[in-house]
Amino acid sequence: MKNFFLGYACIAFLAAGCSSNKGSSTTATDEGAKPYLELIQAEQLRKHLFIVASDEMEGRNTGEPGQKKAGEYLINQYKKMGVGFPKRATTYYQPIPSEFFKKAFSPKLGDSENIWAFIEGTEKPDEILVISAHYDHVGMKNGEVYNGADDDGSGTVALLELAAAFQKAKKDGKGPKRSILFLHVTGEEHGLHGSRFYAENPLYDLKATIANINIDMIGRRGYGKEENDNYVYVIGSDRLSTDLHRISEEANTKYVGLELDYKYNDLNDPNRFYYRSDHYNFAKKGIPAIFYFNGVHDDYHKPTDTPDKIDYPLLAKRARLAFAVAWELANAKERPLVDKDGK
Numbered sequence: 324m325k326n327f328f329l330g331y332a333c334i335a336f337l338a339a340g341c342s343s344n345k346g347s348s349t350t351a352t353d354e355g356a357k358p359y360l361e362l363i364q365a366e367q368l369r370k371h372l373f374i375v376a377s378d379e380m381e382g383r384n385t386g387e388p389g390q391k392k393a394g395e396y397l398i399n400q401y402k403k404m405g406v407g408f409p410k411r412a413t414t415y416y417q418p419i420p421s422e423f424f425k426k427a428f429s430p431k432l433g434d435s436e437n438i439w440a441f442i443e444g445t446e447k448p449d450e451i452l453v454i455s456a457h458y459d460h461v462g463m464k465n466g467e468v469y470n471g472a473d474d475d476g477s478g479t480v481a482l483l484e485l486a487a488a489f490q491k492a493k494k495d496g497k498g499p500k501r502s503i504l505f506l507h508v509t510g511e512e513h514g515l516h517g518s519r520f521y522a523e524n525p526l527y528d529l530k531a532t533i534a535n536i537n538i539d540m541i542g543r544r545g546y547g548k549e550e551n552d553n554y555v556y557v558i559g560s561d562r563l564s565t566d567l568h569r570i571s572e573e574a575n576t577k578y579v580g581l582e583l584d585y586k587y588n589d590l591n592d593p594n595r596f597y598y599r600s601d602h603y604n605f606a607k608k609g610i611p612a613i614f615y616f617n618g619v620h621d622d623y624h625k626p627t628d629t630p631d632k633i634d635y636p637l638l639a640k641r642a643r644l645a646f647a648v649a650w651e652l653a654n655a656k657e658r659p660l661v662d663k664d665g666k
């Protein structure tokens with residue numbers, strides 16, 4: 324999650340290009356997701372996160388060795404589970420030159436990379452669902468590591484487990500009907516750069532991109548929710564597509580049972596979270612986007628955002644929701660209809 328001041332500087336009006344994504348209403352599928360969603364477990368998430376958010380990764384600042392090391396860990400996990408890079412790519416990396424990160428009043432950042440993995444759809448391989456999480460964080464300051472366990476180590480490791488669960492389904496002959504791109508974006512903390520780079524240089528035509536599920540900070544309990552072990556904030560789901568919103572609600576009811584809190588989806592939300600994570604670069608292009616988020620807490624953007632403070636069962640539950648929504652989107656008869664103007 325990008326900090327407020329950067330976010331505020333980036334306010335832009337939504338492009339009106341929403342007319343290209345036509346489709347009719349989607350229908351929910353059966354309960355096929357259940358055995359795979361249950362593969363997403365707290366213990367495995369913990370194992371990954373204690374590595375991704377370890378001091379060794381030096382706070383994963385964009386373009387620095389610690390981030391690249393974390394990226395290598397992610398790629399090795401995909402290799403282990405047998406999930407390859409997209410067919411159209413030649414590696415797991417989408418390179419982004421340092422120049423692209425240039426911004427007034429910002430430090431110069433090194434060359435960096437988005438990381439992608441891909442599971443090809445069985446029936447509509449050319450239609451793409453993008454599931455994103457940023458794997459960069461803010462690095463080190465005064466010799467202290469900013470581990471970024473929640474921000475966004477939590478989303479990063481959730482993506483790994485979603486991919487593993489989809490891959491198991493595929494092995495069982497139940498792979499997603501549409502293709503899924505697992506996109507670990509870089510440069511988020513410095514201004515949503517990695518997702519903007521992808522949206523400007525997409526591997527697959529954005530017209531064929533049916534939706535974006537973005538996961539940024541799902542491992543903790545935010546302010547005012549300290550006693551609540553069963554909620555998630557949902558942002559953006561209804562801005563472009565009634566179908567996407569409905570699918571998120573139905574998948575939650577059917578499979579997970581979290582309290583879905585729409586407080587920050589309010590158009591007048593002073594925090595402006597809708598504009599502060601990577602889904603926004605997809606929404607801007609007229610792609611239905613949904614953002615799962617736990618809210619901010621005392622350790623947000625501090626060296627104390629460490630993996631020991633994560634609520635792993637809650638992280639698993641939220642990851643399961645993202646999986647269930649992805650499953651429904653990837654397997655629904657029709658892609659979600661864009662029937663709203665994005666505001």
Ligand SMILES: [Zn+2]
Pocket residue numbers: 324325326474475512624
């Ligand atoms: Zn952040």
